Amino acid sequence: MDSSRTPLQAAAEKGDMTLLERLRALGANTNEPPARMAGVTALQAASIKGYYGLVKRLLDLRADPNASGSGYQGRTALEGAAEHGRLDVVQLLLNSGVETCGNGRRQYVRAIQFAGRRGHPIAVKLLKSHRPWTEADQELLEDETLLDPDQTPEGIAKRRRKIDGRQVQATDDDETRECEDGDDETSDDKARKDDAEEPNLNRLPASTLEETRVVLRTDDETPGLPGDAIWAEAYENWSSEFPWVME
Incomplete structure (x- = not known):
């Protein structure tokens, strides 16, 4: 899988504002999509690293705060900032109008989960204070595919088929146990019937x-x-x- 960086993405990841401006002047695309594996957009790279000034500049240049992360092991800008406890960047992204409902619900809930797992309770509190928690959020939180490394539609579909298969197997096992219990009861009933004769x-x-x-x-x-x-x-x-x- 490709995990390369464009020159602009590499400059953002290194926090090199001067190089980034030069590349922009030469026509580099601020919103170049990330590589398929562990790739980043320029904004995602700066957000993960916590380069507040660079994040602000990229937003001024109309970098997309809602751009999808890499299909495999990727992070949106909000997810990456929350995962690494970049409180100022998280707040900046929220202020910029990053989506947390509708199409942005998944990245919002993932950001909370990543922050919690990495030991950033203040980031969790900051995110949860942004808007009320809903039933849809809770349902998504319980989705077993939420934090899977493979977030491509194909990867999520494959994972869900596996989960469904596991649930079906569990149901079959339960039914088998019930049948076995029923057989035991039938044997007991038969024994009592024999005794009654x-x-x-x-x-x-x-x-x-x-x-x-x-x-x-x-x-x-x-x-x-x-x-x-x-x-x-x-x-x-x-x-x-x-x-x-x-x-």
Whole structure:
């Protein structure tokens, strides 16, 4: 990718006002667009470096404060000044009418984010005091593509497809877990159904169980029946699990 500078852009980046004026006299374009990768316009370069006088001069020469940054790793003039804590330049750009709504909303929110991440809370406060914060600002703030290095339309679209794919995968995983949970519940229901098909001995009245136990205890000659042990176990379970029924 091209990250070169025009002579005018290089002069602005170095803060060389004399050279910049000479180049202007020779017909250099003040608003020459930035190179695709980490490029800068003359105004962006001066704003990032914090050259207040040069920024003012370029604005007088009708440099565009809203010019887009490089598609990859680029900054607008406002973003670059805020990111590096250039408070005087930020204020100058705001006073010059730099856009912070509509088409300028993205650079405004990005400028706030860059300033915050680089530890410039006063710059954040200055930017936020410029105008009221809106729902549209907040929605953009939560956009995962906001600070991506690749800000080209193609790059943003690609990133959003990846985000959408991740969200779809997360949804599928959630649905899979729900299905698995549903299967577990179905198995439990089936187990309960199977249990229900067996004789529910615990539902028999306690009096019946007690009468059976009495017979088994008193009549030694009564032959044992195959179900005696089951009856006895049912009685023990009933009386231990529901003692209040036996009262």
